[in-house]
Amino acid sequence: xxxxxxxxxxxxxxxxxxxxxxxxxxxxxxxxxxxxxxxxxxxxxxxxxxxxxxxxxxxxxxxxxxxxxxxxxxxxxxxxxxxxxxxxxxxxxxxxxxxxxxxxxxxxxxxxxxxxxxxxxxxxxxxxxxxxxxxxxxxxxxxxxxxxxxxxxxxxxxxxxxxxxxxxxxxxxxxxxxxxxxxxxxxxxxxxxxxxxxxxxxxxxxxxxxxxxxxxxxxxxxxxxxxxxxxxxxxxxxxxxxxxxxxxxxxxxxxxxxxxxxxxxxxxxxxxxxxxxxxxxxxxxxxxxxxxxxxxxxxxxxxxxxxxxxxxxxxxxxxxxxxxxxxxxxxxxxxxxxxxxxxxxxxxxxxxxxxxxxxxxxxxxxxxxxxxxxxxxxxxxxxxxxxxxxxxxxxxxxxxxxxxxxxxxxxxxxxxxxxxxxxxxxxxxxxxxxxxxxxxxxxxxxxxxxxxxxxxxxxxxxxxxxxxxxxxxxxxxxxxxxxxxxxxxxxxxxxxxxxxxxxxxxxxxxxxxxxxxxxxxxxxxxxxxxxxxxxxxxxxxxxxxxxxxxxxxxxxxxxxxxxxxxxxxxxxxxxxxxxxxxxxxxxxx
Numbered sequence: 001x002x003x004x005x006x007x008x009x010x011x012x013x014x015x016x017x018x019x020x021x022x023x024x025x026x027x028x029x030x031x032x033x034x035x036x037x038x039x040x041x042x043x044x045x046x047x048x049x050x051x052x053x054x055x056x057x058x059x060x061x062x063x064x065x066x067x068x069x070x071x072x073x074x075x076x077x078x079x080x081x082x083x084x085x086x087x088x089x090x091x092x093x094x095x096x097x098x099x100x101x102x103x104x105x106x107x108x109x110x111x112x113x114x115x116x117x118x119x120x121x122x123x124x125x126x127x128x129x130x131x132x133x134x135x136x137x138x139x140x141x142x143x144x145x146x147x148x149x150x151x152x153x154x155x156x157x158x159x160x161x162x163x164x165x166x167x168x169x170x171x172x173x174x175x176x177x178x179x180x181x182x183x184x185x186x187x188x189x190x191x192x193x194x195x196x197x198x199x200x201x202x203x204x205x206x207x208x209x210x211x212x213x214x215x216x217x218x219x220x221x222x223x224x225x226x227x228x229x230x231x232x233x234x235x236x237x238x239x240x241x242x243x244x245x246x247x248x249x250x251x252x253x254x255x256x257x258x259x260x261x262x263x264x265x266x267x268x269x270x271x272x273x274x275x276x277x278x279x280x281x282x283x284x285x286x287x288x289x290x291x292x293x294x295x296x297x298x299x300x301x302x303x304x305x306x307x308x309x310x311x312x313x314x315x316x317x318x319x320x321x322x323x324x325x326x327x328x329x330x331x332x333x334x335x336x337x338x339x340x341x342x343x344x345x346x347x348x349x350x351x352x353x354x355x356x357x358x359x360x361x362x363x364x365x366x367x368x369x370x371x372x373x374x375x376x377x378x379x380x381x382x383x384x385x386x387x388x389x390x391x392x393x394x395x396x397x398x399x400x401x402x403x404x405x406x407x408x409x410x411x412x413x414x415x416x417x418x419x420x421x422x423x424x425x426x427x428x429x430x431x432x433x434x435x436x437x438x439x440x441x442x443x444x445x446x447x448x449x450x451x452x453x454x455x456x457x458x459x460x461x462x463x464x465x466x467x468x469x470x471x472x473x474x475x476x477x478x479x480x481x482x483x484x485x486x487x488x489x490x491x492x493x494x495x496x497x498x499x500x501x502x503x504x505x506x507x508x509x510x511x512x513x514x515x516x517x518x519x520x521x522x523x524x525x526x527x528x529x530x531x532x533x534x535x536x537x538x539x540x541x542x543x544x545x546x547x548x549x550x551x552x553x554x555x556x557x558x559x560x561x562x563x564x565x566x567x568x569x570x571x572x573x574x575x576x577x578x579x580x581x582x583x584x585x586x587x588x589x
Contacts, residue, residue, distance in 0.1 A: 014062040016071055016178045016188070020083065020108070020141050021054040023275020024301040026171040027085055029054060029106055032161060033143040036104060040154060045093070045101045046145035056083075056108060056139035058176050059120055059132050068178055072188050074119050075176055079191045081112040083139065084170040088162045090154045093145065100148035104158060106165065108139035113173075174296065175280060187280050187294070219247035219292060220556070225255035228549035234266050235319035236527060236550055238293055240557035242277035242323040243531070243581070247294040254289075261287040265311025265337065269319040272305040276323045276331070298584075300329025300388065306336035310378035312344030313337045317384060322527055324386040325363055328584035331386040338373045339380035340456060340475050345520060347372070347382070348410070348458035353468045353521055360466070361393045361528055372414065372448045374475050379449025389583040395534030396525070399573060401516035402465030404436040409503075411441070411496060413455040414448035415478055423493040428457065431500035435461060435507065453478040455492070457499040461507055467516045471507040473499035513541035515571055522574075526550035530561040532578035540572050547574075 021030050030051045041048050059071060086109035093101045121129040146154045178186045222237045234250065241248045254260050262270070264286055270293065274281040277295030284291060305316050313335045324331040339347040345354070351367055365386045373380020409428050417424065421443050428441045448454055456475040462468055479490050510518060516539040517525070523546035529536035540547070543565070551563050562577035
């Protein structure tokens, strides 16, 4: 349980705990919790534990200033602790008086943690020991609170899953978390380490900035309000932090926006990078204007991210892809959120423009699209698979646009449009005619959440030199059967014609400049180009605010990289000398 009820000035009672669920779900408790049927859950009396809420108490009611100092001293004398699942249980919850509720939970085993608790208790007056360490067990996690009518099913569930739960290899706990009266989390490393870092030594990679880093006790300061002043700073700084094992402290997050601080999508991207880097993230909550990420080393494995909103899946990929590539092993990631939402790259841009461009640099990955997701509820589901790099990224030359050679247009819909499909294809071909000699138009029915009725258009133009440009329309409501006017009404071919005009206008603007790099692609190539071996050459129409921001962050983290801008008429040639950042050798290599 949490230390609520509050005697501190901030209204909470300080306490300490450890996180029992890491990014790889080493104890298997996140997956186990998700497998408990929704209909069993008593949402009014506790519901189901998510990964972020899987805490196990260490010391309760740490109300005296000396208590944190004592915990830090005892933790410094200890070592990282291994925790294992000792049992699964289904127990009646005595503290709930207004209903009969049962708890499915896991009992934990950790002799080292028991030793730490006993050491704490031995320094407390006898009458206070049970106040601070009320449980005889070494720890437990509540997975879900179940209605009484499903008690028998819950008990059978526990019996069925107990053996497998206890087979897991266990979880290594590198630190204990202390939460003060204001709800602020303070990291207490096991085995010392200092400075809030859960690891004593961190080795900067080749090409990484030599400071400030953990060797001088500080974190690299990042001003989240400069230039673009939004998510671009957060995604790039967290990615570089993970790649170079460099702690960062980001302040003034989105300070100039109407809603400053972390939104759910930014937060989930940060948490995903935290998991890939085996790190610690403090002050990680929606609305935070300041956050600190302390990585401990890249880890290959299985990860997941779900902001619970329509937050863009493509931006979560943007934040985590480069760290995953450099883990030295295969990574997979289960991503939930929005696939095609405003103010974010759509999924087809990621799949049809960014993915093949990065493949030219040696960075390969794959996407399995399970469900599309839209504003405002999201509901999209994408599975990302990232094989490890075996050599440094290659520089890329995109200094010659060539001429448009092929147009690939896809009209997506989440419901069948058979009677009008031919007219819709004709509308797209008519509007897009003249861009290139070859044009392919297809209609693709794709699954969306909750029986959604949506359509949208994605268009990709490929040039003779392999440059790619994207245009498209935002998802809109399909006409409903029998509806002719108002929301859900209209003539679909006319609506598709307008969608094609929207895509055509963007493509004409891009192709008319003569630039070789799509405006939304340029800023996403800055980071990989800074890591690559050799000089990348990008012919752009102009450096967008996002690209300027990307260069600013890259220069902070990779001072050995070089950025040169040379005017070429109305265009700019951006040259980037990379640092040939090397991936770790494969296991056994």
